[in-house]
Amino acid sequence: MLDIPSRVRVHVETPLAAQNDMGVCDAFEQYAPVREPDAMNAPHPSKVAGIDATVPSPAHTVAPAPTTPAAPPVPTGAGALLQDRLAGWVSDLTTLHELTERLARTATLPDALRELLRAGSALVGARRGLVVLEPADGLGPDTTIGLGLGRADLGHIETVPRSSMPYGRILDGLPGGEGEIAQPDLLAEDGLDPRHREVAARLGYAASYALPLASGADRLGAAVWLYDEPAEPAERQRHLAGLYVRYAAEHLARLLELERTRARMTTMTEELLPSRLPRVSGVQLAARHRTGPRGGGDWYDALPLPDAALGLAVGSVTGSGPSAVAAMGRLRASLRAYAVMEGEDPVAVLSDLELLLRLTEPARSATALFAYCEPALRKITLAGAGHCPPLVVGERRTEFVETSVSAPLGMLACWEAPSVELEAEAGETVLLYTDGLLHRTGDPVDRAFARLHAAAAGVPRSIRHDPGAVADHVLRTMLPGGPDAADGTEDIVLLAARFE
Template structure:
């Protein structure tokens, strides 16, 4: 990573053990800034990320060489014996330089290790800001992610800056900011660093930039591009100083090495993020874009998919004779293949429902035959309900699926359904259907097993939690099926579990009968 001359490498074995054990100090572990910014321009080498070598610099280690005369220099009256290391001064100089290189390599190793442990784009950007701030001696900063291919995602993340601070910065004309100069290829920012050592001493500083800098309390900035040869421009990182300052050559070199490595890691995470977004978009497009309006019933649905995309689905479609078909199901597996199978299964069920929807058993029998012929290595669960809103009558059949939940003012109970294996598990599937009537104002809640699996509880406890959540729906929310579904989801999966990444999809379909 750093160019170490070959003539220096021979001295590695002669380093004392104390010089080899450089480590990283506590200040670096906490990502604390390395001293005051005004100390960075001092004549002595400044700290870099809090990991300065414990060996003094060569100027302090090696005594000045005597003049080349025939008379040896007179000994100092205060020194009884001359230093024994004087004849080895060149070796001490090389050891000092090598110790600094070892310290720098140790720093970069630890920083890159921390970065590679991040597996989310937002976490990696935060880690980049913290590590860069430690390397260049800054306290705050921001990173602007703006891929040059225009495919996104576009985001701005701050270190030591809240949303309002970032909002103020975004009010500054883009060309006046260092990240804008890098991203737009302005003079002085084409692919390289942009240094503003003293913003208020610069001629022609944009008035709005001056106002924002005073409001946020920064007086200098240092920016680096984020780019790779393969992916091109990804964005720019900017670090802000509280006082006029700029990083020295050693700090710039380390920050440049680190950001080049970070850009490669960010490019990989960016591809993963785009793939996840693409899979999620495909899954959403294969589900209903909107629910139909049918007299006598109100509909609402919630869908949560994992990062890899799953095979859970739902559907609601008007049928002849003012009837309504409701369906939920789940295909085994995850990823693009499961999503494709889910789309084929849902489309086929719609066709079967139109032809023979009044007989849910026949609908699922046809679906089982299709699955067995087209997806012999895959199984699925499904539940189809034929609803007559005018009579509030529901006829349903299920294949290995959890029973619906009936939620009303006077009762909250699971609908008793026949026990059946999932589709594709038997040579010939068939199970009896079940009929029941809903009272006025009651809601039938259909769901997939992912809602139960995400709890992490055994199935009996998960069912008990679901029943308790449905029974606890406030009276004021019972007239709105969307509010009922949202309350049940958040109660069964509290503390953000409903939105957390999971391999289990979740579907809730609520139908309230008037």
């Protein structure tokens, strides 16, 4: 046999920092360089007595018995060291992949901040920590979230002078706050602020490790992890935590922009709705409104009318986003004008509104319900255009009002439907709502109506005198997770009127 010498050499003195910064392919190139084989070492098909080995053997030749494959050689020395390092890199990449996947599944800013703290504590080996979100542009939102720290603990930390805390140095751009800040033994530090020393002893932490949260050149905040004993993360832990925090900062920047957009949409929608409900003798009013994450066109209104009357209205504009919100504002303002002029005839009010919508916004449709109320007589005259029927809740009955079936506004060349009269008894509450309340349940329409009826029928007698409490009970019963956590993107409007 030929003795073929190995042409592979392994360099084992590479610094650990270089190992962490190179990829697996780069490691192979450095540790095991590939060279052209020598001529004498190039494989050749063997020949015996001038016979080419590629000629197939005769058919009568017995096939060679299968041999048991030899066990792979156990790496020793430099080969074992390289294999261990590669296994460590694969393990680190797997850990980072799992943690970033969990972070990417968070859809809200508070959830993402809590996940950042949990993952970071596992990477640096700390038990507690806090993250301070304070964008440098000053547009907010500013918040502080703790891991293993209660509100009182966070309050104690906030009493420490900001310049003495690592997150304060990072957020304020003080010297030493450009990157990571490690304090392996707080109580042994010279010049530590006395208040910081007192709070650390009270909360029982002896070391900290802080990292800035920045997306590009935009500073978002800082994360700090606290150790119960004097300690600091190893070089490998710092490297992994730095990679994870850089990814987390980009994810937080996206959620921050989404949060700001939602806040703007909510503010704009709330400004287009009544700032307060009117006080009219003989009736008590309460309203509940939730704007969907994309901003919708659901609205409500209550306005005093001549002769001690009251106009109640709810409606919904198709679409979502700023366009739908603006259309909702125009529609509500127009309905108020028509209600003042001819509110005693709800059919005329909706007919005028439909004509305006068809002439000014022919590509848009809307549903609406307008009720002309005479509180002294407890009499209601209402008309609806493709809208959900009101629900009457009282001691003796809980039933939907029988309204005529009609198309939404803007769907027909000319809209008109007969009105319906209703007489409420003393103590009864009439609920007006939009279909977003039904859609948020995630059930089919018929089952959602049944849930609404059951929720209204189950209102405790002790709170039936308060229309706000009635509305809250209905929302809690229909949406156990809360209006903001329930499925669906539609707005929610619930207007309650209790007649005395």
